[in-house]
Every structure is written in structure tokens, then in C-alpha cells.
Amino acid sequence: MGGFNIQELMLQARKQYEEVQRKMQDTVVEASAGGGSITVRMNGRKQVLGIKIDPETVKAGDIEMLQDLVTAAVNQAASKIDEAMQSTVGGMLSGMGIPGM
Numbered sequence: 001m002g003g004f005n006i007q008e009l010m011l012q013a014r015k016q017y018e019e020v021q022r023k024m025q026d027t028v029v030e031a032s033a034g035g036g037s038i039t040v041r042m043n044g045r046k047q048v049l050g051i052k053i054d055p056e057t058v059k060a061g062d063i064e065m066l067q068d069l070v071t072a073a074v075n076q077a078a079s080k081i082d083e084a085m086q087s088t089v090g091g092m093l094s095g096m097g098i099p100g101m
Contacts, residue, residue, distance in 0.1 A: 023088050031076035034069040042077035044085060 024044030032039040037057040041049040051073075057066060 020085070020089055024085065027081065027084050027088075029077050029080040029084065031073050031080055033072035033076065034065075038066075038069040038073045040070075040073040040077045042074070042081060044081055046078055046081055048074065048077075 027044035028041060028049065030039055030041050034054075034057065037054045039052040041051075043049055051070065053066070053070075057069070060066075
């Protein structure tokens with residue numbers, strides 16, 4: 001079968017999975033919207049760790065705008081996590097030596 005040891009491959013996959021899980025736990029990103037009016041911190045599991053809101057943004061009294069900015073910052077943080085995880089997983093898969101990866 002072309003020199004593949006399926007047990008070795010499975011062991012490598014399990015180690016890689018555990019490494020991805022650890023990196024997800026350790027990865028934290030920040031994203032902002034409205035020129036920094038809203039800042040969101042998110043971990044690799046896409047859990048929001050915190051939201052900072054500039055008091056001036058609240059003083060404006062435009063709740064709809066505030067909601068839109070929070071939504072935009074959360075979505076941007078999630079996109080950053082996706083990019084970080086794709087980069088991590090892609091690098092790990094290429095290191096396993098699986099043909100076609």
C-alpha cells in the first residue's frame with residue numbers, strides 16, 4: 001500500500017488534532033469597528049472574551065449604530081480566528097506528508 005502505516009498515520013492525526021485544540025485555546029484576536037469605537041477580544045473557540053465600547057459612542061445615543069458596530073467587530077474577530085486556524089491546520093497537514101495535501 002505504498003508504504004503507508006495506517007496506525008502511524010492515525011497517531012499523527014490524533015497528535016495534530018490535540019495540537020489544533022491547544023492552539024485554539026491559546027489563540028486570542030482583537031478586532032474593532034467604527035474606527036476603534038468598539039473592540040472585541042475573541043479566542044480560537046470563537047468565545048467572546050470581552051467587548052470595549054468607547055463612551056463617546058454611547059453618548060451619541062444611536063443604539064442601532066452601536067448594535068451594528070458590535071456585530072461588525074464580532075464578525076471581524078471571527079474571520080480573524082478562521083484565518084488563523086486555516087493557517088495552523090494547513091501547516092500541520094502539509095507536515096504530515098500525506099500525498100495531495
